Amino acid sequence: MRAHPADYELVAPGNLSAVLALLASEPGAWLPIAGGTDVMVQFSAGKLPARKLVSVWNLPELRRIEILPDEIRIGAGCTYTDLRRHEVVRREFSLLSSAASWTGGIANQNRGTIGGNIVNASPAADSLPALLVYEAELILVSARGERRVPYNSFHLDYRKTRLAQDELIRAICLKRWFSEYHAHARKVGARNAQAIAKVCLAALGRLADGVIEDVRLAMGSVAPVPLRLTGTERVLKGKRIDASLVQLARKTAAAEIRPIDDIRSTARYRAAVAGNLVAEFVEQLGAAETNK
């Protein structure tokens, strides 16, 4: 049944420390809402357990991208549009700007935030595989202080995260190490815009003297959490690319994921597509070297 707005409280303190003080005052009682692209959907469907919401939309402390010599820090309140338009993100973190460009449509990109996407913790989220391969770190903040955690340990299980009840994500930190990597992002879904991925891939690779020196693969919609394909990476690292390696990577990836049947696709289809996407990337990586 549809929710009635009279039953919900929403406040907008307007700055980060006031929001954190509120979260600390009644841990677990207040649900942060940024652009509303997930929370308002649950609200309208009458499926929002929280009755008290605190707006973090457009908080200046969360809506900036800091560029440091060795890393960039993306405020958790930055929208997909902010990511798509940012020069350094586009140039050095193209997996992230690409994923942002096929998340929702323009209207959702203008409101949906990267921090919201991480906390919502959908295994199908488009931008999260990119954060895995860039080995992002998250700065979590609460009235108690800040802590920095590796993103790859943030998702504990389906929609369960390490975020404490009084915490927010303040920023996502990415090392500026990847401009020389071959980057490949691909989403397979019913439609480019709006549709949620059946499978999506973020991949980075670098060759040295024809050998795969480093490779990083992550996928969405293939497990309860966004998944780094470490087994497939191990199979590839230190090898020369040929047809048999491509075939091995395809098989390993298909076996490594833990997909399910749901309304968007089947486990069997997802395994086949996951293998194909990895094979496509490895072939591209080999071709990129040949064309140098």
Next chain:
Amino acid sequence: MTPPEKDRNKCEIALTVNGQAVTVRTYAMERLLDVLRHELGLTGTKEGCGEGECGSCSILMDGRLVNSCLIPALQAKGADVVTIEGLAVDGRLHALQQAFLECGGAQCGICTPGMILAAFHLMCEKPHPTLDEIREGLSGNLCRCTGYTQILGAVAEAARRGAAT
């Protein structure tokens, strides 16, 4: 007299809608879509899916295209909102509206206001969009009559006529 219990979460929200300053007394979690339609009588903004998938409730908020079904009223405090009613000037249709009319860009009409606002938003940044750019700009707006060819044609025609100027 104390207000009835259900009015407890109401608040006063001042914003600008189509160039006019307005103040509404509503629930903080009321959807901006319902504020526009029910409080302000601006029924040009349509509700389709109510979950941000279809774009029928598209409006401009501070110059950005947004789905008004996903915006709690409190987050629109102080915002500058433009709805389909704000595009025509002194009874003269905007070039996009005129092009939709002439090119058959509207069938049942439910998606039309959102399509036009998405096109308006696109052309503010790209006055002469390519067909691919038009497709992307309108990709969050669904037409259940499936009249996409005429809709894309209408936007291209409006761009040709210099709608953004």
